[in-house]
Amino acid sequence: MPVVPNTLERLAMLRLNRAPGPVLDMVAAGAFRAATTAYEHGVFAELRDGPRTAFDLAQTLDAHEDGLRPLLDFLVTTGYLDRDGIYYENSTMTTRWLTDAPASTDVGPWLAMWETVVFPFWTTALDDVLATGEPDRTLYETLTEDPEAASAVQRGFVATAELALDGVLDAVAVPEGATRLLDVGGGHGRYAAAFVATTPTLTATVFDRPEAAAVAREVAAANAVGDRVRFEAGDYFADDLGSDYDLALVFNVLHAHDPEENRRLLARVHDALGSGGRIAVLDQFASEARTPAWEAALAFLNLNYHITIGAGIPDEATVPEWLTDAGFRAVRRESVGPGIAVFVAERD
């Protein structure tokens, strides 16, 4: 929550319990929706090059000034905008995280994914999940009928990949002489594109459900590796994953499955690797939640996985065992960033 309560507010609400703390979450929920709306309507992009008045912005965005102005004012109080008289401008936080300014990482597509696809899914699935422990249909199953939502989800995942990319490239060494990479459940293929870009000998296959293909092609082209990254549509439990790969990525996939399915998937990936191949398995893990905000974020994601896919953040103590039982050796683990770790292992 970019609303930061001052000392008195923290004392009254959080320490002495004299004022209702849940109101902070209510305002934060509004701030999330306001920021996402502003992002999607191009407010932050329009303010990227300097301050503008509400009147001027309304003209450019084809909005009504009477609707836009209160949105801008709320965004000022929640840390997204600064105001000087009648001029509004992006805060430093917004410039850094919600625009394509130099040295920025735009997480806007990630927010948009939650606003347009994930939270609406919560609304329809929560009753089922509370009654039976899992949704009637998973979010991924519903995406087969909605290509626009499927692409919004993949673009959201791209934004998270951009945040983790440096840590991942540091933690996962490409085997000497490697030429073939398999990105299992690779979706958008941003990770595959990054590995290929840093290793000139490498080509990659991104294996995922067919609805991920559009964004994967966009991402490969945007990173100038379109000729070395191919997309293969299929079900990683049922369809042929190929063979003789040198490096396989299994990123953010385990949390969608139960232990038996994860064992089965890792065994299939083992068989798709050639002799001397390497696997890298990345996910969110509870032990990586080292501060209250990250602890809450991981509990939030775990709840989300139960609601959207009927699974949850895996117990990381079991991952080395799954890898060893699948035939891998020399399992090692590295922290990648807040909340995330990667296990790397070798195939004989």
Ligand SMILES: C[S@@+](CC[C@H](N)C(=O)[O-])C[C@H]1O[C@@H](n2cnc3c(N)ncnc32)[C@H](O)[C@@H]1O
């Ligand atoms: C959380 S995303 C991870 C995407 C990417 N690996 C990353 O880390 O950003 C999980 C991916 O697994 C894919 N997926 C889920 N079930 C699958 C299945 N049975 N076969 C192939 N892909 C599947 C989804 O379409 C989605 O792209």
